[in-house]
Amino acid sequence: MSEREHTSKQFEQQLRTLKDKLLLMGHHAEKMIADSIQVLVDRRPSLAEDVINSDDELDQLELGIDNLCYQILALEQPVARDLRFIATALKIVRDIERIGDIAVNISERAAELIQEPELKRLIDLPIMAEAAQKILKESLDAFVNSDAELAEKVIRDDRFIDDCYEHIFRELLTYMMEDTKYISRALKVIFIAKHLERVGDHSSNIAEMVIFLVRGQDIRHGTRLDRG
Amino acid sequence: MRDGLKIEVSNMDFYYGTHKALQDVNMKVRENYVTALIGPSGCGKSTFLRSLNRMNDLIPGSRFEGKVQLDGEDVYASGMDVIQLRRRVGMIFQRSNPFPMSIYENVAYGVRVNGLTRDRVKLDEIVERTLRAAALWEEVKDRMAKSAMGLSGGQQQRLCIARALAVEPEVLLMDEPASALDPISTAKIEELIYELKQNYTIVIVTHNMQQAARVSDESGFFLNGRLIEFGETRKLFTAPTNRETEDYITGRFG
Numbered sequence: 001m002s003e004r005e006h007t008s009k010q011f012e013q014q015l016r017t018l019k020d021k022l023l024l025m026g027h028h029a030e031k032m033i034a035d036s037i038q039v040l041v042d043r044r045p046s047l048a049e050d051v052i053n054s055d056d057e058l059d060q061l062e063l064g065i066d067n068l069c070y071q072i073l074a075l076e077q078p079v080a081r082d083l084r085f086i087a088t089a090l091k092i093v094r095d096i097e098r099i100g101d102i103a104v105n106i107s108e109r110a111a112e113l114i115q116e117p118e119l120k121r122l123i124d125l126p127i128m129a130e131a132a133q134k135i136l137k138e139s140l141d142a143f144v145n146s147d148a149e150l151a152e153k154v155i156r157d158d159r160f161i162d163d164c165y166e167h168i169f170r171e172l173l174t175y176m177m178e179d180t181k182y183i184s185r186a187l188k189v190i191f192i193a194k195h196l197e198r199v200g201d202h203s204s205n206i207a208e209m210v211i212f213l214v215r216g217q218d219i220r221h222g223t224r225l226d227r228g
Numbered sequence: 229m230r231d232g233l234k235i236e237v238s239n240m241d242f243y244y245g246t247h248k249a250l251q252d253v254n255m256k257v258r259e260n261y262v263t264a265l266i267g268p269s270g271c272g273k274s275t276f277l278r279s280l281n282r283m284n285d286l287i288p289g290s291r292f293e294g295k296v297q298l299d300g301e302d303v304y305a306s307g308m309d310v311i312q313l314r315r316r317v318g319m320i321f322q323r324s325n326p327f328p329m330s331i332y333e334n335v336a337y338g339v340r341v342n343g344l345t346r347d348r349v350k351l352d353e354i355v356e357r358t359l360r361a362a363a364l365w366e367e368v369k370d371r372m373a374k375s376a377m378g379l380s381g382g383q384q385q386r387l388c389i390a391r392a393l394a395v396e397p398e399v400l401l402m403d404e405p406a407s408a409l410d411p412i413s414t415a416k417i418e419e420l421i422y423e424l425k426q427n428y429t430i431v432i433v434t435h436n437m438q439q440a441a442r443v444s445d446e447s448g449f450f451l452n453g454r455l456i457e458f459g460e461t462r463k464l465f466t467a468p469t470n471r472e473t474e475d476y477i478t479g480r481f482g
Contacts (some may be wrong), residue, residue: 004480011479076439079465082478216467 032103161200238296264444281317318392324384326376360389382413
């Protein structure tokens, strides 16, 4: 959807800066998740450190975005779509920041796992990781392009990730029941799967806010609160 | 009272000579609601407001078409007593316009002229009650005999509101009532509007969109003589349905 420019150039500039910062932060979080999975797949412990170190940068971006939002709210008193944009920014910034934390958690578990011999060849986890990264990217694309249809797809696709988690959990449960010495490693894989499942949830949250941004409808918690 | 509906405007057209200032406007003003009218200069919102109590009748070459009903009664019917109509539908203007007489007389004048009472005690009562309703009593009670011209701008505007209330209207039309006031006086007027809607129906024209958002229950957006969007204020300012409304209230125009 094309946007007409704001009559106040300063306000227009602030809104653009905010969008750019959110994009930068989203891109940063995407890369952290991708790298944290590579720690496991390529068995590269040094990459885990990179992920952990880059979390500070993500936190700084979050603070900068929060500040800019408060500044715009106080000085420009936005309404309608602009107001929804600021409300969306304040919420998705939190989701993106949490995704960064999740990347750190995945990296830590992955770094521990690769110290030990492989439990089994990982088949489902990379599929799940790919799906989680895809909907994360799509949720951010939906935000950038104000694409409510893509946001709806993200929400639908999140169910696939939930199913993946269920599947991995059951499979690893059988390993653990078979031999107690597998428990530690199997649990770590389950943790990673759970973290990926949370990435899906956060992407889904972002997508819900995109629908609110575009249509002015709140679809969270199965409600349509467009009025009242 | 008809289901909380106070004024119903149907298919209103309005012309200044050959210029069509309003085109096919339909609006339902609900009782005890504050209804705000917003839109750029020249969009027709003030013309619309003034046509609700036939203030436009006085403009030479103007022509009205359509229907305005007050409690179901046709305002433009030939038998309508316009003086009586304007008593029921009072008006507050952008510039406060107190009469060059005492504070007391400013409020009492309309009561006498309308023949509501001549009894001095009753008149005193009405003056005090309406000055209290206009949140001005405490500030002027000790100088009722002094000239109204000595009051501050904000006080003068509240005096004009008291004057309008004294004749016991049902509807108050306000045309930019706070645009010439400082923020504190503006806040007092806004607070007053909030109080007054318990007993009156208010229609307010304002260029200050934040003010419209703060004080009103329902809002209408006018553009080029048409009512583009009308509905709940909180909906209009968070998620308007019309693109032109969105562009206007977010400041994307021109």
